[in-house]
Amino acid sequence: MRRWPAPTLSVLIYHRVLARADPLLPAEPDGAAFERQLRLLKRCFTLLPLGEAVRRLRDGGLPARAASLTFDDGYADNAEVALPLLQKHGLSACFFIAGGYLDGGMMxxxxxxxxxxxxxxxxxxxxxxxxxxxxxxxxxxxxxxxxxxxxxxxxxxxxxxxxxxxxxxGDAGEALMMSSAQVRALARAGMEIGGHTERHPILATQTEAEARSDIADGKRRLEALIQAPLTLFAYPNGKAGRDYDGRHVAIVRALGFEAAVATDSGVARPGCDLFQLPRFTPWERNRLRFMLRMAQNMLRP
Known part of the structure; x- marks a missing residue:
C-alpha cells in the first residue's frame, strides 16, 4: 500500500517590501515583485496564518503544501506597501516586531x-x-x-x-520603522503580531538575564499596543546554535509563547519542535527560479 508523505509547512521570511526598487537593497522586493510572489504562492500552496498553521501542525490537519508568510523587524513599508497587497489577495501574515525601534527609531x-x-x-x-x-x-x-x-x-x-x-x-537617513499606530492598524486588519525582542540583539551575545529582559520587554510593549497576548516569537538573526541556543528556547517557553521561528532553512513537519520552526527566503526575482527554490527547500531533510 502506497504511503503518502507527511504534509509540510513552509514559512517564508520577508523584511521589507519597498515602494520602489532600491539598488542598495537588491534582495528586498518592491511592491510589484511581492505581488507576483503572492500570486505564485496562492496558486501552488495553501497559505495559512502562522498561528493556525502551528495549531494544525501540532494537532493534525495540516493541508498539503501549507505555507505561512512572516515579516521581521517592523519596517514602516510593511504597513504602507505590504499590507494593502496582502488585503487585496485575502492573505494574512505574521509581523515580528522589535518594539524598541517603533516611532522614529533606526536599527x-x-x-x-x-x-x-x-x-x-x-x-x-x-x-x-x-x-x-x-x-x-x-x-x-x-x-x-x-x-x-x-x-x-x-x-x-x-x-x-x-x-x-x-x-x-551621524545624522544620516530617515526613520524607517513603523509607528505604534501602524502596529495597531496591522492588528485591526487581522494580521498577527509576534515578538522579536525589544532591541533586536543577537541573544547568544547577551547574558541570560539580558536576553530574558529583552524578550520580555518586547512582549510587554507589543501586548500593551494591541491589547492582546503575543503567542508567536522570532529569534533575532535566528541561526540555531550561533544566534540563540536552548537557554533562549526555554525563556521563550516560560514567557508564554506557543511557538517560535528561526532562520534555518527547511520545512516544518508533524512532530517537529514548535519552538524552532525553520524559515526560508527564496530571493530570486525570476518566477521559475523562485518556485524552484521553494521546491528545493521542501525537499531538505
Missing amino acids: WNDRIIERVRRAGDAELDLTAHGLGRHPLGSAAQRCQAIASILGSLKYLPFAQRQASAAAIH
Whole structure:
C-alpha cells in the first residue's frame, strides 16, 4: 500500500517590501515583485496564518503544501506597501516586531546602509573606526561596502555594535520603522503580531538575564499596543546554535509563547519542535527560479 508523505509547512521570511526598487537593497522586493510572489504562492500552496498553521501542525490537519508568510523587524513599508497587497489577495501574515525601534527609531544595520547611501565620495574612509576604506564608485561596490561593514560589526557585543553604528551613521537617513499606530492598524486588519525582542540583539551575545529582559520587554510593549497576548516569537538573526541556543528556547517557553521561528532553512513537519520552526527566503526575482527554490527547500531533510 502506497504511503503518502507527511504534509509540510513552509514559512517564508520577508523584511521589507519597498515602494520602489532600491539598488542598495537588491534582495528586498518592491511592491510589484511581492505581488507576483503572492500570486505564485496562492496558486501552488495553501497559505495559512502562522498561528493556525502551528495549531494544525501540532494537532493534525495540516493541508498539503501549507505555507505561512512572516515579516521581521517592523519596517514602516510593511504597513504602507505590504499590507494593502496582502488585503487585496485575502492573505494574512505574521509581523515580528522589535518594539524598541517603533516611532522614529533606526536599527543598527540601517544606520550603516544609510551612511553608505549618502556618501558622495568615491570612497568611504572608516579607518578611524577600524573598518578600513571602501570604494563606492558603483552600486555593486556600495553593496559590497555595506556587506563588509555589517559583517564586521554584527557579532560585537550589543552596546559596542550600537555605539559603532551610531558613530558611523551621524545624522544620516530617515526613520524607517513603523509607528505604534501602524502596529495597531496591522492588528485591526487581522494580521498577527509576534515578538522579536525589544532591541533586536543577537541573544547568544547577551547574558541570560539580558536576553530574558529583552524578550520580555518586547512582549510587554507589543501586548500593551494591541491589547492582546503575543503567542508567536522570532529569534533575532535566528541561526540555531550561533544566534540563540536552548537557554533562549526555554525563556521563550516560560514567557508564554506557543511557538517560535528561526532562520534555518527547511520545512516544518508533524512532530517537529514548535519552538524552532525553520524559515526560508527564496530571493530570486525570476518566477521559475523562485518556485524552484521553494521546491528545493521542501525537499531538505
